[in-house]
Amino acid sequence: MGAAARQITAAAIASFDACPNPRTRELLQSLTAHLHELIAEMRLTRGEWERGIEILTQTGEITDEHRQEFILWSDALGISMLVDALADERPAEATESTVEGPFWAEGSPLREYGESIAEQPDGEPLWVSGRVLAVGGEPLARAEVDVWQNGTNRLYAVQNPDSPEEHLRGRFVTRDDGSFAFLAIRPTPYPIPDDGPVGQMLASTGRHPWRPAHIHVAVSAGGFERLTTHVFDSASPYLDSDAVFAVKPSLIKHLVRHDPNDPSRPSGVDGEWSSLEVNFVLAPTRMVTAE
Amino acid sequence: MGAAARQITAAAIASFDACPNPRTRELLQSLTAHLHELIAEMRLTRGEWERGIEILTQTGEITDEHRQEFILWSDALGISMLVDALADERPAEATESTVEGPFWAEGSPLREYGESIAEQPDGEPLWVSGRVLAVGGEPLARAEVDVWQNGTNRLYAVQNPDSPEEHLRGRFVTRDDGSFAFLAIRPTPYPIPDDGPVGQMLASTGRHPWRPAHIHVAVSAGGFERLTTHVFDSASPYLDSDAVFAVKPSLIKHLVRHDPNDPSRPSGVDGEWSSLEVNFVLAPTRMVTAE
Numbered sequence: 001m002g003a004a005a006r007q008i009t010a011a012a013i014a015s016f017d018a019c020p021n022p023r024t025r026e027l028l029q030s031l032t033a034h035l036h037e038l039i040a041e042m043r044l045t046r047g048e049w050e051r052g053i054e055i056l057t058q059t060g061e062i063t064d065e066h067r068q069e070f071i072l073w074s075d076a077l078g079i080s081m082l083v084d085a086l087a088d089e090r091p092a093e094a095t096e097s098t099v100e101g102p103f104w105a106e107g108s109p110l111r112e113y114g115e116s117i118a119e120q121p122d123g124e125p126l127w128v129s130g131r132v133l134a135v136g137g138e139p140l141a142r143a144e145v146d147v148w149q150n151g152t153n154r155l156y157a158v159q160n161p162d163s164p165e166e167h168l169r170g171r172f173v174t175r176d177d178g179s180f181a182f183l184a185i186r187p188t189p190y191p192i193p194d195d196g197p198v199g200q201m202l203a204s205t206g207r208h209p210w211r212p213a214h215i216h217v218a219v220s221a222g223g224f225e226r227l228t229t230h231v232f233d234s235a236s237p238y239l240d241s242d243a244v245f246a247v248k249p250s251l252i253k254h255l256v257r258h259d260p261n262d263p264s265r266p267s268g269v270d271g272e273w274s275s276l277e278v279n280f281v282l283a284p285t286r287m288v289t290a291e
Numbered sequence: 292m293g294a295a296a297r298q299i300t301a302a303a304i305a306s307f308d309a310c311p312n313p314r315t316r317e318l319l320q321s322l323t324a325h326l327h328e329l330i331a332e333m334r335l336t337r338g339e340w341e342r343g344i345e346i347l348t349q350t351g352e353i354t355d356e357h358r359q360e361f362i363l364w365s366d367a368l369g370i371s372m373l374v375d376a377l378a379d380e381r382p383a384e385a386t387e388s389t390v391e392g393p394f395w396a397e398g399s400p401l402r403e404y405g406e407s408i409a410e411q412p413d414g415e416p417l418w419v420s421g422r423v424l425a426v427g428g429e430p431l432a433r434a435e436v437d438v439w440q441n442g443t444n445r446l447y448a449v450q451n452p453d454s455p456e457e458h459l460r461g462r463f464v465t466r467d468d469g470s471f472a473f474l475a476i477r478p479t480p481y482p483i484p485d486d487g488p489v490g491q492m493l494a495s496t497g498r499h500p501w502r503p504a505h506i507h508v509a510v511s512a513g514g515f516e517r518l519t520t521h522v523f524d525s526a527s528p529y530l531d532s533d534a535v536f537a538v539k540p541s542l543i544k545h546l547v548r549h550d551p552n553d554p555s556r557p558s559g560v561d562g563e564w565s566s567l568e569v570n571f572v573l574a575p576t577r578m579v580t581a582e
Contacts, residue, residue: 005376011536012369019496027333028496032368034329039373042321049365049374056361060351070347074340077323078303082330083340085296205310205319245302 009036055197062196066158068102072198075099075244076207090225093135094283098246100228101216103156108146111170116183116268119164123152123185125273126255127266128231131178132219133281139178140282143221146171147182149214154190183266186255186274187213187233192243202243212238212247217280224282231278253278300327346488353487357449359393363489366390366535367498381516384426385574389537391519392507394447399437402461407474407559410455414443414476416564417546418557419522422469423510424572430469431573434512437462438473440505445481474557477546477565478504478524483534493534503529503538508571515573522569544569 012032019025038044044052059069074080080099088097111117116125132143148169150156157167172180191209194202202209213236219227232239232252239247255274258265265273303323310316329335335343350360365371371390379388402408407416423434439460441447448458463471482500485493493500504527510518523530523543530538546565549556556564 004379005373008369008372008376008536012373015369015498015536016496018498021495024495027335027339028492030329030333034325035368035370036373038321038325039370040377042318043377044318044374046374046378048318049371053359053361053365056347057351057354057359060348060354060361063348063351068344068348070344070351074344077326078299078306079326079330080340081299082296082303082327083335083337085299086331086334087337088295201319204312204315205307207306207309245299245306 005040009033009040012036055201058197067193067196069193069196069198071102072192072196075101075246076192076198076202078245081245089286090283091135093281094225095219095227095229095279095281096248096250097228098230098248098251099244100218101244101246103150103158104146104148104216104218105158105169108148108169108171109166111172111182113172113175113179114181114183114266115170115172117147117149117168117170118183118185119167122168123188124271125266125269126184126186127181127269127273127275128184128215128278129179129181129275130278130280132174132180132221133178133279134224135281135283139174139176140221140224141174141176141178143174143178143180143219143224143282144171145174145180145280146218146220147184148216149184149187150190152185152188154188159193183268184215187215187236189213189236189238207243208238208241209243210238211242211244212236219280219282221282223285225285227280227282229280231276296331300324300331303327346492349488358484358487360484360487360489362393363483363487366392366537367483367489367493369536372536380577381574382426384572385516386510386518386520386570386572387539387541388519389521389539389542390535391509392535392537394441394449395437395439395507395509396449396460399439399460399462400457402463402473404463404466404470405472405474405557406461406463408438408440408459408461409474409476410458413459414479415562416557416560417475417477418472418560418564418566419475419506419569420470420472420566421569421571423465423471423512424469424570425515426572426574430465430467431512431515432465432467432469434465434469434471434510434515434573435462436465436471436571437509437511438475439507440475440478441481443476443479445479450484474559475506478506478527480504480527480529498534499529499532500534501529502533502535503527510571510573512573514576516576518571518573520571522567 013029016025016028063069132140157163174180189210194209213233214230234252234254255276257274260271304320307316307319354360423431448454465471485500504524505521525543525545546567548565551562
């Protein structure tokens with residue numbers, strides 16, 4: 001019986017021996033070997049296999065253009081962050097990357113320097129400003145800063161048919177001195193979508209679904225590696241138990257709270273507000289050497 | 292960077308430390324560890340991760356009540372047969388099991404001894420007869436023999452909206468001496484569904500999608516382990532390269548071809564026909580010992 005199991009594993013791995021693409025062969029043989037090892041080590045039962053098929057099927061059913069439960073699994077099992085870490089060969093001075101998550105949307109509106117990303121009243125105003133720099137300190141003009149964040153209702157615009165489509169997202173182009181600025185809202189923690197298979201897994205394993213307060217940022221400039229990262233609020237709960245393992249200490253920033261009468265108050269802001277100054281440092285595109 | 296990757300893996304595994312159910316904890320920690328090991332060992336790139344998410348998403352999209360692409364992945368990677376092998380603690384004299392596959396359907400019609408499972412003319416008649424026995428040789432009366440097979444159009448009835456729903460499937464109850472008989476069609480090889488992600492994988496890795504000719508059988512009787520198996524035609528091609536790794540030598544049977552004038556010809560049969568005699572030997576239900 002142990003011998004029968006080993007024979008099946010060997011046959012499944014050998015079935016890819018004639019694969020013409022060496023990387024595809026390597027990936028499928030390694031995938032097969034590791035899945036078989038997992039199953040044999042666990043002595044997975046037929047009932048557990050059935051449950052696994054059911055969970056995958058439910059994951060497929062809940063996934064659509066607005067909900068990506070497969071990415072959520074990847075995030076919740078730390079896989080997205082692992083892939084991020086393996087790819088990260090940036091110099092130490094460059095801003096660290098973190099997961100993109102499932103809520104980035106293509107084609108966010110291009111907005112002016114200092115413009116608000118909120119399309120309707122929401123939360124406490126947060127003035128975000130800073131510069132995009134190259135490693136070494138050179139300011140990068142005409143870099144693109146793509147930002148997106150959740151509302152106080154815990155949702156991103158792409159999750160919420162009732163909010164304006166472009167709410168709380170936007171693209172900003174840096175000025176000659178590399179500077180950018182925009183009006184966001186002070187971010188609040190939110191749970192990852194927990195009404196599907198990933199949520200069931202979290203609940204049954206005693207894990208919470210919360211992410212610490214953050215704003216997503218993707219920065220791109222010609223000749224530099226695209227940077228996908230977050231800025232985390234240092235005052236947020238869950239910084240040490242992010243449901244998707246995305247916190248890196250260098251990405252935690254202090255958000256300064258201001259009095260309504262503070263003279264540096266940006267125009268259009270009433271009441272309490274906060275500010276955040278943050279620079280993004282890009283690494284030059286890696287040279288790809290021919291094999 | 293290597294250290295960052297190891298930290299993420301450790302954090303993801305540790306996130307399940309407080310899981311109340313020890314088996315769930317063990318399964319999720321082992322799943323996480325093996326997936327991380329696979330990804331780190333392969334140095335999976337962001338592009339490959341995206342392709343993986345895309346393949347899983349397409350697998351979800353093509354899966355519905357008539358098509359189970361997740362089970363097809365399990366079959367094509369040898370996982371279904373591995374789970375079968377791990378569960379198989381039957382005594383050596385018992386008939387060996389093999390994969391159920393994605394085409395079994397609940398509630399096949401109960402048919403009379405000797406009745407045909409073909410609801411419309413199809414292929415060459417095959418008279419299948421035999422007995423259901425206990426290990427040791429005792430005949431089992433009133434055992435249920437549930438059979439299903441593909442048509443000459445390569446499809447099972449559940450795959451084909453144009454064929455009668457109950458075509459080529461049926462349930463038979465054994466007589467007092469454990470005997471059963473039915474009229475099937477001589478099975479023909481067929482490709483597993485190859486117009487989806489699994490088919491793309493097979494094509495890109497140089498694997499063929501074919502399964503050797505077989506009839507599916509599931510046998511159940513009170514007090515005995517349910518047996519899910521196949522009978523393979525010894526004259527079929529692909530016996531040594533079944534796309535789902537399900538062939539076991541003991542399940543390969545000789546189908547006897549008969550002359551149209553053979554006096555043993557079953558009623559209702561015209562022209563060339565074949566016969567197959569096969570017994571199914573069941574093992575008693577295992578005692579579950581309290582922990």
